[in-house]
Amino acid sequence: MPNRFVLSRDKSWSRRQFLKLGLLGAGASSVGLLWLSLNSQSKSRVKIPPIDSDIPSQETNPMKVLRNFDYGTIKQENGRKIREFRITATNETIELNSAISFNVWTYNGQVPGPTLRAKVGDRVRIIFQNQGGHSHSMHFHGTHPATSDGVRPVTNGKETVYEFDAEPYGVQLYHCHIEPVTRHISKGLYGMLIIDPPQPRPPADEMVLIMAGYDINGDDKNELYAFNGIPEYYIDHPIRIYQNQLVRLYVLNMIEFDVAATFHLHANFFQVYPTGMTLKPTHETDVITMGTAERHILEFSYKYPGKYMFHPHQDIFAEHGCMGNFEVIERG
Numbered sequence: 001m002p003n004r005f006v007l008s009r010d011k012s013w014s015r016r017q018f019l020k021l022g023l024l025g026a027g028a029s030s031v032g033l034l035w036l037s038l039n040s041q042s043k044s045r046v047k048i049p050p051i052d053s054d055i056p057s058q059e060t061n062p063m064k065v066l067r068n069f070d071y072g073t074i075k076q077e078n079g080r081k082i083r084e085f086r087i088t089a090t091n092e093t094i095e096l097n098s099a100i101s102f103n104v105w106t107y108n109g110q111v112p113g114p115t116l117r118a119k120v121g122d123r124v125r126i127i128f129q130n131q132g133g134h135s136h137s138m139h140f141h142g143t144h145p146a147t148s149d150g151v152r153p154v155t156n157g158k159e160t161v162y163e164f165d166a167e168p169y170g171v172q173l174y175h176c177h178i179e180p181v182t183r184h185i186s187k188g189l190y191g192m193l194i195i196d197p198p199q200p201r202p203p204a205d206e207m208v209l210i211m212a213g214y215d216i217n218g219d220d221k222n223e224l225y226a227f228n229g230i231p232e233y234y235i236d237h238p239i240r241i242y243q244n245q246l247v248r249l250y251v252l253n254m255i256e257f258d259v260a261a262t263f264h265l266h267a268n269f270f271q272v273y274p275t276g277m278t279l280k281p282t283h284e285t286d287v288i289t290m291g292t293a294e295r296h297i298l299e300f301s302y303k304y305p306g307k308y309m310f311h312p313h314q315d316i317f318a319e320h321g322c323m324g325n326f327e328v329i330e331r332g
């Protein structure tokens, strides 16, 4: 039976759905990036289920964060390939739920910031502009010179450039490193940097889940928790995945104030690639513990259709927003 590119058959990415995602309004680059991401997946015959049609258009949009990878702009300089990204820090107000609007500090208008993606060995250039009012920075995890470590304040209205070779491959991250770092991160200044290995990993439905907390009243404790920016979002908008199709989850714990968080998947087990720095899994489990800034690749597929929860097994986090559902559907 032929297994061709099937996105069009699903009509999963109609113009209407791009509009719903706010991507057509967000400018050609975002659309291009998403298409790029989808096209690279389509070549590998990974099928992405249709997305809910009632997705809000605000920039902080967990469905938009989920499968959107920013590969930057490729430039050639002195015979070397440069992958260039432009990041601007801004202040925004987002609706955390029907009762709470919260002032967040963002990279490119969204929480988490965009998921940046490069291949190991690429030269990466980040042009960072601060329009956030306070001093901010971008500190990347990875191997790089001190000059690009991103701990120096970039004052409001200023621009700086961070440049480094993308290494080692794995799930890396970036965040603001201005004191108090707890506040700058929990206000929203964090994101993921995926560095792909020399040979691509096998085809999979790839997605990003970043856990974080919100200290609403400034008491150095989290009152709300979320996957990809908005508490409880994936309860009302389950992540649709196909039965028996490999899911590759890039998961990161960015929760401040609490020492660790676990990630638990219902009715299944996942293969663990610690920090995404191995090509083979080290073990299989259904709950994994992560300190702040710890991250992994988790791989799994679901045998049976239906709705399955995922959440930290510190149930207090789950009860305060860090909770979601996968909806496993038959491929038809």
Ligand SMILES: [Cu+2]
Pocket (backbone or CB within 6 Å): 135, 136, 137, 176, 177, 178, 184, 189
């Ligand atoms: Cu900051």
